[in-house]
Amino acid sequence: MPSALINVPAKxxxxxxxxxxxxxxxxxxxxYRRTATGELIPRNIITSFACRYNGVEIFRADLYxxxxxxxxxxxxxxxxxxxxxxxEWIGDQGFSxxxxxAITVA
Amino acid sequence: xxxxxxxxVAALLIAAGIAASPLPATEIPPAARRSGFSFMAPGTQAIxxxxxxxxxxxxxxxxxxxxxxxxxxxxxxxxxxxxDVGASMKGVAARYPAxxxxxxxxxxxxxxxxxxxxxxxxxxxxxxxxHDLLALTALVGKQSRGVAIEGGTDPQLEPFVAKGHALFMxxxxxxxxxxxxxxxxxxxxxxxxxxxxxxxxxxxPLYRLEWQxxxxxxxxxxxxxxxxxxxxxxxxxxxxxxxxxxxxxxxQGMPIETPAVRP
Numbered sequence: 001m002p003s004a005l006i007n008v009p010a011k012x013x014x015x016x017x018x019x020x021x022x023x024x025x026x027x028x029x030x031x032y033r034r035t036a037t038g039e040l041i042p043r044n045i046i047t048s049f050a051c052r053y054n055g056v057e058i059f060r061a062d063l064y065x066x067x068x069x070x071x072x073x074x075x076x077x078x079x080x081x082x083x084x085x086x087x088e089w090i091g092d093q094g095f096s097x098x099x100x101x102a103i104t105v106a
Numbered sequence: 107x108x109x110x111x112x113x114x115v116a117a118l119l120i121a122a123g124i125a126a127s128p129l130p131a132t133e134i135p136p137a138a139r140r141s142g143f144s145f146m147a148p149g150t151q152a153i154x155x156x157x158x159x160x161x162x163x164x165x166x167x168x169x170x171x172x173x174x175x176x177x178x179x180x181x182x183x184x185x186x187x188x189x190d191v192g193a194s195m196k197g198v199a200a201r202y203p204a205x206x207x208x209x210x211x212x213x214x215x216x217x218x219x220x221x222x223x224x225x226x227x228x229x230x231x232x233x234x235x236x237h238d239l240l241a242l243t244a245l246v247g248k249q250s251r252g253v254a255i256e257g258g259t260d261p262q263l264e265p266f267v268a269k270g271h272a273l274f275m276x277x278x279x280x281x282x283x284x285x286x287x288x289x290x291x292x293x294x295x296x297x298x299x300x301x302x303x304x305x306x307x308x309x310x311p312l313y314r315l316e317w318q319x320x321x322x323x324x325x326x327x328x329x330x331x332x333x334x335x336x337x338x339x340x341x342x343x344x345x346x347x348x349x350x351x352x353x354x355x356x357x358q359g360m361p362i363e364t365p366a367v368r369p
Contacts, residue, residue, distance in 0.1 A: 003167040007158035025164040028318075069318035070161040072153075 006087065008101035012079035020051065020059075021074040024089050024097065030065040046091035049073055054083035063091075079105045133290055134304055139360060140293075141308045142368055145301035150315070154367035162244060162313040162365025165237075165320045169245025172238055179228035184242070187226065192249055199250040200362050203351045205262040211344060212266050212351050215243050216322060234341035240320045244311050247364030254361060255308065257354025270352025273345060279336030285349075300369070305330075307353040309366020320365060323350050 007021040024046065031043025043065065051059040059075045087099045143151060153159050173191055176183035188194040203212040206221065213221065219242050220231035232239035258267045274285045288297070289305035296302065310323040317325075324346045331338040339345045 003164050005158045005163055005167070007156075021158050023158065023161060023164065025161075025168075068315070070164060072159060072161070 004087070004089075004097065004099045006085075006099050006101045008085055008103055009079075010102070011104050011106065014079060014081075014105050016079045017076050018079050018103075019074060019076050020085065021072070022049075022051075022087055022099075023070060023072045024049075025070050026089070026091065026095070028063075028065070028067055028069045028071065032065065042093075044092045044095075046071060046089050046095060048090045050088050051075070052086045052088075053077065054081065055086075079103065081105050133356075134293070136359065139306065139357070140304055141306050141360060141363065142303045143309070143363060143366065145303050146367075146369060150367060150369055154309075154363070160313065160365065160367055162311070162320055162367060165241045165244040165311070165313075166248050166365060168237070169241040169243075172242055173245060178223070180226065182227050184222070191245060195246045195249040197250050197253045199247040199364060200253040200255050201257065201259075203257065203263075203266075203347050203354065205260050212263055212347050214324075214347050214350050215246060216324075217342065217347070219243060219246070235322060235325055240311050240322065243322065244320060244365045247311065247362065250362040251364060252361045254359050255354055255357045257358065258351055259355075259358070263351060266348050266351055267355050269345075270348035270350070270355075273349050274352050279331065279334035281334045283334045285330070305353065306357045306360060307350065308357060308360050309363035309368070311364065312366035312368055314368050316369065323353070 003025050005021075005023040007019075009018050012018050026046050027044060028046065029041055029044040031041070031045075033041045035041060045065055045067070046063045049059075049061045049063065049071070050057055058077050061073060063071060082103060082105045085101045085103065087101075089095070089097045143154065146154075153161075157163050170191070173184045176186065185191070199215055202218065203214040204218070205211070206213045206218075216234065216239055219239065223229040224231055232242075258264075277284045277287070285305060288302050293302050293304040307323050310326070311320045313320050314326075324341055327346055327349055328338040328341075
């Protein structure tokens with residue numbers, strides 16, 4: 001089972017700009033490399049990442065073969081209300097992972 | 107006459123100087139030792155400094171799952187004997203490679219984990235550089251973060267440290283270089299734009315951006331041997347363990363950084 005590291009501040013004041021950091025374990029195989037015997041290694045990458053804040057999408061990224069293994073994606077958002085961030089990674093070969101983190105906004 | 111006496115005095119001083127110093131002239135004095143961390147760009151250092159940005163922590167997370175896994179013939183998880191990894195494994199990595207009385211030779215942390223698997227879990231040993239072995243090694247190594255390295259202090263290890271030292275000094279490969287030629291004599295210079303560094307083993311297993319993966323100290327040593335166009339020793343070869351042991355004794359007192367990040 002692939003593991004993910006999520007860094008969301010546990011607490012924030014309303015209107016504060018917060019940084020969200022995510023690290024997902026994934027080989028990000030480009031599809032251009034060959035084995036020692038010359039066979040093409042099939043592409044296996046994460047193709048999209050999305051973050052929802054209490055159900056509303058606040059960030060989305062498309063990923064391509066030039067992105068390194070174990071993609072580290074960080075972005076900023078404004079803390080508006082207490083609740084939950086849901087993260088979703090979708091990729092080749094049926095890859096689909098989710099994670100979530102809670103935040104208390106005072 | 108006076109000239110001859112001056113030469114004799116100088117010769118005596120040189121002889122006394124050599125005899126008084128137990129280390130060869132080329133070795134790095136303790137105060138000048140630097141972890142590979144200090145050679146890195148601030149951006150790479152930032153990746154290592156924060157656990158949620160350090161990809162090596164992904165292996166540590168997987169190691170935590172494996173620690174509690176008892177799916178083996180003996181039905182015993184690591185945690186069944188060693189309990190809380192944070193308590194039982196603190197400082198362990200700082201003492202490895204350690205002497206194994208049954209094998210009468212030093213074993214490194216990866217080999218110790220595999221010996222535990224075969225002796226106590228009746229399981230098959232994990233392959234070198236396999237995800238699971240790296241994950242368990244990273245988990246155990248991380249518990250020693252900040253602990254001063256005390257490798258090679260066991261008197262039983264003395265002959266093996268000496269063999270490792272001899273290998274470190276031995277010129278080899280088509281380029282006819284020894285480890286010492288770069289990592290003792292030229293560590294403050296660059297090779298094709300990259301810092302040479304002192305070859306301190308403080309952060310293994312570590313995440314190398316070039317590998318896009320975690321890797322062991324043996325992987326690093328083998329890469330170096332390929333770089334000097336020598337035939338690398340096989341994973342687990344006694345020579346590689348002796349080299350690891352010498353490197354750990356050379357780094358005595360430096361803090362463990364596992365899982366480190368390197369470019």
